[in-house]
Amino acid sequence: MADHFLHVADRAAEALDPAAALExxxxxxxxxxxxxxxxxxxxxxxxxxxxxxYDLYQPLALARFAEIAEQAKREVGPRLRLYIAHAKGRxxxxxxxxxxxxxxxxxxxxxxxxxxxxxxxKHTTPIWKQEHYVDGDSEWTAGCSLCDAPVAQASPVHDxxxxxxxxxx
Amino acid sequence: xxxxxxLFGTLRGLEPGDRLRVPVAGGTVADLRAAxxxxxxxxxxxxxxxxxxxxxxxxxxxxxxxxxxxPVDGRMAVLPPVSGG
Numbered sequence: 001m002a003d004h005f006l007h008v009a010d011r012a013a014e015a016l017d018p019a020a021a022l023e024x025x026x027x028x029x030x031x032x033x034x035x036x037x038x039x040x041x042x043x044x045x046x047x048x049x050x051x052x053x054y055d056l057y058q059p060l061a062l063a064r065f066a067e068i069a070e071q072a073k074r075e076v077g078p079r080l081r082l083y084i085a086h087a088k089g090r091x092x093x094x095x096x097x098x099x100x101x102x103x104x105x106x107x108x109x110x111x112x113x114x115x116x117x118x119x120x121x122k123h124t125t126p127i128w129k130q131e132h133y134v135d136g137d138s139e140w141t142a143g144c145s146l147c148d149a150p151v152a153q154a155s156p157v158h159d160x161x162x163x164x165x166x167x168x169x
Numbered sequence: 170x171x172x173x174x175x176l177f178g179t180l181r182g183l184e185p186g187d188r189l190r191v192p193v194a195g196g197t198v199a200d201l202r203a204a205x206x207x208x209x210x211x212x213x214x215x216x217x218x219x220x221x222x223x224x225x226x227x228x229x230x231x232x233x234x235x236x237x238x239x240p241v242d243g244r245m246a247v248l249p250p251v252s253g254g
Contacts, residue, residue, distance in 0.1 A: 038254050054253070057177055057246050059229035061253075086253060098254050118254060126227065126246070127253025128178030140179035143252030146225035146232050 004082040006065035008058050011089035016096040025081040025103030032110035036118045038098040040091050044141075048134035053090045054097065057126035061086070064125040072102070072116050076109035084117055086127060097129075170243055172201055178249040179220070183213050198226050199235035205247065224249050 005024050009016050018037055025033055040052050065084045073080050083101040091097060098121060102113035121127070123144045132138045176187040193204045202221075209216045225232045225248045228240050232248070239245070 055178055055181065056253075057175075057227065057229075057248060060227050060231070060246070060248075063230055122254035123251070125251060125253050126177065126248050127251055128249065129252050130178075140249075141252045143178075143250035145223040145250045146227075146248050147223060 003080065004066075004069040004084070006062055006069065007085040008056055008061060009085055009087050011054075011087050011091055011095070016085050016087055016099045018096070018099050018101075021083040021085065021099050021101035024083045025101045027081060027103055029079070030081070030103040030105055030110075032105065032107035033101065033103045034107070034110035034114040035099070035101040036114050037096060038118070040093050040095050040097055042093045044131060047131075049093060049131055050134045051090055051092045051095075051132045052097065053130040053132065053138075054086070054088050055128045055130065056086065056088050058088070060126050065121070068117050068120045068125075071120065072113040075116055076104060076113045080104050080109065080113055082113060082117060084121060086121065086125075090132075170196070170239065172204075172239060172243050172245055174205070175244075175246045177246060178251075180216070180224075180247055180249055183216070193239065196238050197235065198233045198237050198239060201226060201239060201245070202235060220249065 018035060021035060022033060042049055068084065069082050072082055081103040085099045087097050100114050100117045102110045104110040104113060128140060130138055130140045170193055171190050172193050173188060173190050176183060181187050191204045191208055193201050206218065206221055209221050227233060227246045227248055
């Protein structure tokens with residue numbers, strides 16, 4: 001059985017499933033499981049958000065997820081099960097945008113793998129979000145350029161200036 | 170060669186079907202970048218040179234750097250700065 005599960009969930013057909021993520025990363029030898037769930041928040045930079053549309057370049061996003069899984073394994077060791085799923089399409093406030101789960105023998109590796117994966121998904125994967133505001137306006141949000149570093153070696157946690165108030169999680 | 174580009178994120182809506190074909194004089198991603206800049210200057214008034222400069226070019230398998238050769242099938246995606254999660 002593969003030790004990672006990588007998925008893009010079209011919201012029109014399905015919602016993300018944290019229970020399935022926990023089940024996938026579970027193993028009798030794994031005492032630590034960490035999970036990150038990103039949800040659509042109702043406010044961004046003072047504007048009332050009604051929802052978010054996620055756009056993906058799906059083949060490359062899935063290729064990136066596979067590279068992220070390999071990178072996590074290099075960081076925390078081979079005893080890792082990793083689940084990465086991201087939503088596509090229009091989501092309402094409160095709906096799940098991303099689910100990451102990591103299972104490892106001990107908690108430290110699980111936390112580290114989970115953190116590495118969510119940061120890499122946010123900063124180095126071809127995914128874009130368009131915020132829809134309650135007032136009827138919509139905007140694509142600013143993001144991280146993929147020109148800045150070779151994607152395969154991009155650091156998942158970096159320190160460039162960011163919108164301090166992402167519209168979710 | 171002609172390169173067929175697929176547009177994503179903030180570039181959606183600029184071309185019918187979010188695709189366009191641009192003639193490229195040269196064989197590298199840098200040549201494609203220059204060709205798209207020419208197209209954008211003429212046709213995409215709301216796209217700034219700064220935004221275009223921060224866009225990456227990719228195949229389904231990888232982001233390609235400016236010095237790399239264009240893929241033989243002539244199909245690429247234009248990726249504006251990303252904001253997943």
